[in-house]
Amino acid sequence: MVAVRYILAISLAIYGSSIALADSISREILIGQTLPYSGPLSGYGVIGQVHEAYFSKINAEGGINGRKIKLISLDDAYSPSKTVEQTRKLVEQSGVLLMFNSLGTATNSAVHRYLNARRIPQLFIISGATKWADPRNFPWTMSGMLAYETEAAIYAKHVLQHIPRARIAILSQNDDFGRDYVSGFKRALGNERAAMIVAEASYETSAPTISSQLATLKASGANVLLGATLGKFTSQMIRGVADISWKPDAFFVPAPASSISFLEPAGLENAIGLISSSNQKDTIDPQWSGDAGVIEFFSFMRKYLPGADLNNSNYSAAYTYAGLMVSVLRACGDDLSRENIMRQSLSLRDVSLPLLLPGITVSTAPDDYLPFQQSRLRRFSGKSWVGFGEIQDDR
Incomplete structure (x- = not known):
């Protein structure tokens, strides 16, 4: 019991x-x-x-x-x-x-x-x-x-509107991320303007550097650079372009890689004029200092x-x-x-x-x-991202 x-x-x-x-x-x-x-x-x-x-x-x-x-x-x-x-x-x-x-x-x-x-x-x-x-x-x-394709399409529309004689070079990460960016960009350019792309290069995420790719792209005579890069490769790309004295008329970096934490290792002075996009307020931009x-x-x-x-x-x-x-x-x-x-x-x-x-x-x-x-497109001033133009979509 x-x-x-x-x-x-x-x-x-x-x-x-x-x-x-x-x-x-x-x-x-x-x-x-x-x-x-x-x-x-x-x-x-x-x-x-x-x-x-x-x-x-x-x-x-x-x-x-x-x-x-x-x-x-x-x-x-x-x-x-x-x-x-x-x-x-x-x-x-x-x-x-x-x-x-x-x-x-x-x-x-x-x-x-x-x-x-x-x-x-x-x-x-x-x-x-x-x-x-x-x-x-x-x-x-x-x-x-x-969507990466949507973001890249917005960049292509900017090129068509503002740089009609563009010679475009593309650097992309060799995975779905990079391929989506390139696909969206080319789709928005259209077949009749495909010849505007004069050079393309890619890299593996296991690669130590991308310096050889940048040298090849510069040698193409391109005056527009689209970089579908992430993390440390964005920093390497920005510094690398400056180191070889390449000054594209337009230099695009993807929104996921646009944090100043990725720009700083490249030198903020080298990032001036970069174009990216965002759907968010840049919290360090003085224009939003009084925003609730x-x-x-x-x-x-x-x-x-x-x-x-x-x-x-x-x-x-x-x-x-x-x-x-x-x-x-x-x-x-x-x-x-x-x-x-x-x-x-x-x-x-x-x-x-x-x-x-x-x-x-x-x-x-x-x-x-x-x-x-x-x-919305935005441009780096050396201190913060400054939005310009209207809110856009992929249409």
């Missing part, structure tokens, strides 16, 4: 612990993420720091319908094989509800089919590859960026990430992504099923976020997996 009571007591204790654990889980929204905290793109690791801080802020304010957000962000070193390992750990061991804002085309491609097969939302990927907008084949995946959204962002940074380099636009971009994720979770109400999370992600209607440029909002639909479809 004593033994029976002992077993019953142990059983109740275990059962009670299970209830407590289940109750704890029900009060959490568990979000997974992989980012390059090490490796060639480690500069993007600050994105995870912002997310962690932003979700802490939301939790301190009461969370989402009484639930606290818990982010598990793991290092994949921008290596697809590592992304697979870390994503499987997040899904199969940690039991995350969704994947959020993981970075990279090749890295996310490595887990694309896996996450869709398991019906796990893969939301707001930090990549503008066109493959993320494929609801028929991959209904659980959604991009978080302006920018003031709110700086207040957040002072409280949660004091000492951060505010010249690094990855902080403000991550802040916008985190706000977008919270908007979706709040729209879910008490139904935090994966199905409803996708449903709400595809039902965004003119969502306004504090750091988006005036006139730009976020909208999605069951047949529209591109939350961002507009941008």
Whole structure:
């Protein structure tokens, strides 16, 4: 009898612990993420720091319908094989509800089919590859960026309008990222203007330098340079162009590589005149100093990430992504099923976020997996990015 009571007591204790654990889980929204905290793109690791801080802020304010957000962000070193390992750990061991804002085309491609097969939302990927907008084949995946093809098309339209006798050279990363940029740029030029491109070169992400490619491109006599580069290769490209005394009439760098943290290693004086694009306010540009959204962002940074380099636009971009994720979770109400999370992600209607440029909002639909479809050109002054022209799209 004593033994029976002992077993019953142990059983109740275990059962009670299970209830407590289940109750704890029900009060959490568990979000997974992989980012390059090490490796060639480690500069993007600050994105995870912002997310962690932003979700802490939301939790301190009461969370989402009484639930606290818990982010598990793991290092994949921008290596697809590592992304697979870390994503499987997040899904199969940690039991995350969704994947959020993981970075990279090749890295996310490595887990694309896996996450869709398991019906796990893969939301707001930090990549503008066109493959993320494929609801028929991959209904659980959604991009978080302006499509690379759209951005490149905007650059091509600028060239056609302002440099009619352009001789164009292109340097691109040899992967889906680079190929999408080149494809969008060529499409916007049109077949009849294809001869404007006088030279093309590519590089592997494992390459130590790109100096030989730059020398070849300069020798073509090009007066326009489109660089579809990321991370350290953007810094190398900008410095390399200056080192060989090449002065293109227009020099384009992609939005994902336009943070001043990537320009500084090249020398800010060498970056003057660069053209890029953005759908966000440049928080260090004096024109936005009195803007309510920018003031709110700086207040957040002072409280949660004091000492951060505010010249690094990855902080403000991550802040916008985190706000977008919270908007979706709040729209879910008490139904935090994966199905409803996708449903709400595809039902965004003119969502306004504090750091988006005036006139730009976020909208999605069951047949529209591109939350961002507009941008504005901007030119680097030596201190900050200065917007010019009208808000544009790919039409």
